[in-house]
Amino acid sequence: MAAAETVDIRRSDDRANTKISWLDSKHSFSFGSHYEPENTHHGLLLVNNDDIVAPGTGFDTHPHRDMEIVTWVLRGSLVHQDSTGHSGVIYPGLAQRMSAGRGILHSEKNDSWTLTGAETHWGHLPPEGQGDEPVHFVQMWVVPDESGIDPGYQQLEIDDELLRGGLVTIASGMPEHRDQAAIAIRNSYAALHGARMQPGDTVGLPQARYLHLFIPRGEVTLEGAGALHEGDAVRFTGSGGQRVTATTPAEILVWEMHASLAAA
Numbered sequence: 001m002a003a004a005e006t007v008d009i010r011r012s013d014d015r016a017n018t019k020i021s022w023l024d025s026k027h028s029f030s031f032g033s034h035y036e037p038e039n040t041h042h043g044l045l046l047v048n049n050d051d052i053v054a055p056g057t058g059f060d061t062h063p064h065r066d067m068e069i070v071t072w073v074l075r076g077s078l079v080h081q082d083s084t085g086h087s088g089v090i091y092p093g094l095a096q097r098m099s100a101g102r103g104i105l106h107s108e109k110n111d112s113w114t115l116t117g118a119e120t121h122w123g124h125l126p127p128e129g130q131g132d133e134p135v136h137f138v139q140m141w142v143v144p145d146e147s148g149i150d151p152g153y154q155q156l157e158i159d160d161e162l163l164r165g166g167l168v169t170i171a172s173g174m175p176e177h178r179d180q181a182a183i184a185i186r187n188s189y190a191a192l193h194g195a196r197m198q199p200g201d202t203v204g205l206p207q208a209r210y211l212h213l214f215i216p217r218g219e220v221t222l223e224g225a226g227a228l229h230e231g232d233a234v235r236f237t238g239s240g241g242q243r244v245t246a247t248t249p250a251e252i253l254v255w256e257m258h259a260s261l262a263a264a
Contacts, residue, residue, distance in 0.1 A: 005238040007224070012231025015050075022057035026050040028214070028233055042235045043210030043257035044190045047141035050216060050231060052134050053078070058109030064100035066147045068185040069139065070171050070192055071096045071108075072253060074216055076135030082106035086153035090137070094157050095170045095182040099144065101151040110135045138216050138253060143261065144186040145173070154183045160196070167193040167203050167254065174258070189259040197246035207240035210257040218250025 016034035018025040028048035030040045040046065046067075053059075058078070071078065077091040082098065083105035090096045098106065158168060172181035172191035181191065195203050197220070205211060213222070213234040220228050223243040228234065236242075244252060 006236070007239060008235040008237075009225060009228070010233045010235065012229060015231070022054040024052040026231065041261055042212050043255065043260050044142045044187060045140065045210075045212050045255050045257065046143065046261075047139065048212065048214060048233070049139045050136075050214075051139060052136050053108075053110045054134055055110050055132050059107055061105050061107045063103060063105050064098075065103045066144060067100045068142045068144050068173075068187055069098045069100060070142075070183075070185065071098075071137055071139050072170065072194065072216075073135065073137040074251065076133050076137075077111040078135050078137055079109045079111045080106060080153075082151075082153065084151050084153065088153075088155050090155065093160050094155055096155040097153070097171055097183045097185055099149065099152040099186055101144075101149040102147075104151040136216075138214065140192065140253075140255070142185065142187050142190050142255075142257075145188055146186070149186060152186075156182045158182050167195050167206075170194050170253075174256075189257060191256045193254040193256060195252050197244075197250045197252065199246050199248060202243050202245040203252070205236070205240050205242050205244065205254060206256045208236075208256045208258055209238060210255075210260060211236035211240055212255040212257070213244070214253045216251055216253060218246060218248045220250050220252065221245050221247060 015026040015028055027034055030036050071090055073090050073092050077089050079089055081087040089111050169177050169181040170192045171183045171185045173185045173187040174191050177191050215228050215230055215232050217230060222228055
């Protein structure tokens, strides 16, 4: 049965918020102690956390299992280390995915570069404009097709020019995106797209049973719905094809999903 068409706008200020000394985290869905039984997921997307982590701090080593976790950094840089031996610095324009599989431990820390002439652990200075500052990133979780798979990690830099003016496939497990996606996720019904947009730039949303549009930076207008501000999200069911136009420099993240948790 085809899903009924709906366009559900969720405003930034309506999100639950975890705020402590080193973390300001806003949750699009139920997360941790913020549980709402009617707001646990959309399609295959269970977590869309909009996080700001203070310099020199971060998430200590903690476990995950049976989840595909995609991290997208907007400002600053984030150090990832996990129990399978993978490590890396995630910065704007770098697509990153961790498959928790049958179980993995990892940590995520603000990579507070100290620009005193000393080399970083990568042997070079950080990208221009990134220093001792908070790191702002969006972390998104989708379920894998199978439980108990081998844990995994993948990252790939996407040239900034590819994210200006059109949607780019950041992560996907869908067969039709195998030659387009920067990184792979182990869900054959889901794909994450993103765009960096200048005022006046317009992109069209894909057609899908479920879509999740998130505005992590800037302001846009959505065809038929009006203005969307930083932190706003839209949940589409049985829809797609609408145009999104930037009114300020903006960045958008779009999950295209062709199944729901119940039917995955």
